[in-house]
C-alpha cells in the first residue's frame with residue numbers, strides 16, 4: 309500500500325502554518341519546525357484582503373477570520389494636521405473585490421491555523437538547516453534537514469530514552485533511495501541535540517532572511533532595505549477614539565490606525581530612516597517625538613501604549629526575482645521568497661495564496677517535480693508584480709521635500725474627487741484573485757489518516 313507522503317515545513321509564521329494546514333488536508337503528513345520557543349506571534353494586527361480570505365476559505369478558516377474581524381466601515385486619507393484628503397468604505401471594496409478587507413489580530417489567525425493541525429505536528433524551539441534539497445523525481449532521493457533542539461536530556465542520553473518521533477513518516481526509515489535518513493546526536497559544544505530528518509517535500513517558510521533561500525540560490529541577491537522602518541502596536545481603544553480607520557502621510561513618515569474587534573485598536577507607523585536604528589530610550593518615546601503632535605487619535609493612542617508593547621522592524625523588499633520558487637524537493641513561500649513592503653498589506657496575503665496553490669498542485673497523486681514547477685509558474689510572476697507595486701507606493705510615502713509632499717496631497721485630493729475608490733485601485737488584479745480549487749473538505753484529511761492507520765496495522 310502507498311506510504312503517506314511527508315512534508316517538513318520550516319517556519320511557523322502565517323505562511324508556514326497555512327501551508328501545513330493545506331498540505332495536511334491534501335493527505336500529507338506534515339511537521340512544522342519553528343525556531344522560536346513558542347508560536348507567539350508578534351502583537352499586531354494583519355489586514356487580510358479578499359484574495360487571502362478566499363485562499364483561507366479553501367482550508368475552512370475564512371469564516372472564522374471574518375467572524376473575528378471588526379465590521380469596520382470606513383477609512384480616510386489625512387494630513388498630519390487632520391485635513392481629510394480621501395475616503396473609502398467597505399461597500400466599495402465589496403463592489404470591487406467581492407468582499408471587504410478583514411483585519412484581525414495575528415495571534416487569532418495563528419491560533420485558528422494551529423487549531424487545525426494535530427498537536428504533534430508543530431515542533432517549537434527547533435532550528436532547521438537544509439542539508440540536501442533532494443531530487444523530486446519518482447524514487448529520487450528525499451530532501452534532508454538537520455534540526456537543532458535544546459538538549460534537555462544531555463548529550464549522552466541514549467536514543468532509546470528519548471521521546472518518540474512525533475509525526476509518522478518523518479523519522480521512520482525511507483523507502484525512496486536511502487534506507488534510514490534519521491540520526492540523532494547531542495552536541496556538547498552548543499548544548500543542542502541534532503536530528504537529521506528526511507522528507508518528500510520541504511516547505512521553506514523561514515521568513516525574510518531565509519537561510520534556505522540562501523542555500524538553494526546562493527547567487528541570488530539578499531532583500532534590500534526599503535528605506536524605512538515600521539512600528540506597530542495594539543491597544544484597547546482609548547475613550548472617545550473614533551472607530552474610523554485612517555492613514556496619514558507626513559514628510560518622510562506616516563501613521564495608520566485601524567479598529568480591531570473587541571474594542572481594540574491596531575496602530576502602525578513608518579519613517580524614512582537609515583537601516584538598523586533603534587531609539588536611544590524606547591520606541592514609544594521615539595513615536596512621541598515623531599508623531600505626538602499629529603491629529604487625534606494619534607496622541608491618544610500613544611498615551612495608551614506602554615513602551616514594551618511597541619514593535620519596530622526595518623522594512624525589506626526583494627531585490628530581484630529569484631530563479632524559481634522551488635529547487636529539488638524544496639518549495640519556498642512567503643517572505644522567504646518574495647519579501648515586500650507592507651504598503652499594500654499583501655505580504656501575508658500572498659504567503660497564504662502561495663500555501664494553497666502549493667497544496668493544490670501537490671495533490672495526492674501528483675508528480676512532485678511537475679507540481680513544484682507548476683507552483684513556480686503560478687506564483688513567481690504574480691508575487692513579483694505585487695512586490696514592485698508595493699515598493700512604488702512605499703517610495704511615495706518616503707518623500708520628504710515640502711513642495712513634493714504638498715503636490716502629492718493635492719493630487720490625492722483631486723484624484724479622490726474624480727475617482728472615489730482611489731485607495732482600492734492599488735489592489736486591482738490582486739484582491740480579486742481566486743484560488744485554483746474550491747474548499748478541500750475536512751474529510752480529505754480523515755480519509756488519508758484512515759488509510760495510514762490501515763498501512764500500520
Ligand SMILES: Cc1cc2nc3c(=O)[nH]c(=O)nc-3n(C[C@H](O)[C@H](O)[C@H](O)COP(=O)(O)OP(=O)(O)OC[C@H]3O[C@@H](n4cnc5c(N)ncnc54)[C@H](O)[C@@H]3O)c2cc1C
Nearest residue numbers: 319321322323343355436514515642643650653655656657
Ligand atoms: C509593519 C508591517 C505591517 C504588515 N502588515 C501586513 C498586513 O496588514 N497584511 C499582510 O498580508 N501582510 C502584512 N505584513 C507582511 C507580513 O507580516 C509578512 O509578509 C508575513 O508575516 C510573512 O509570513 P511568513 O510566514 O512568510 O514569514 P514569517 O512570519 O517571518 O515567519 C517565518 C518564521 O520562520 C521561523 N524561522 C526562521 N528561520 C528558521 C529556521 N532555520 N528554523 C526554524 N524556524 C525558522 C521564524 O522564527 C518565523 O517564525 C506586514 C509587515 C510589516 C513589517
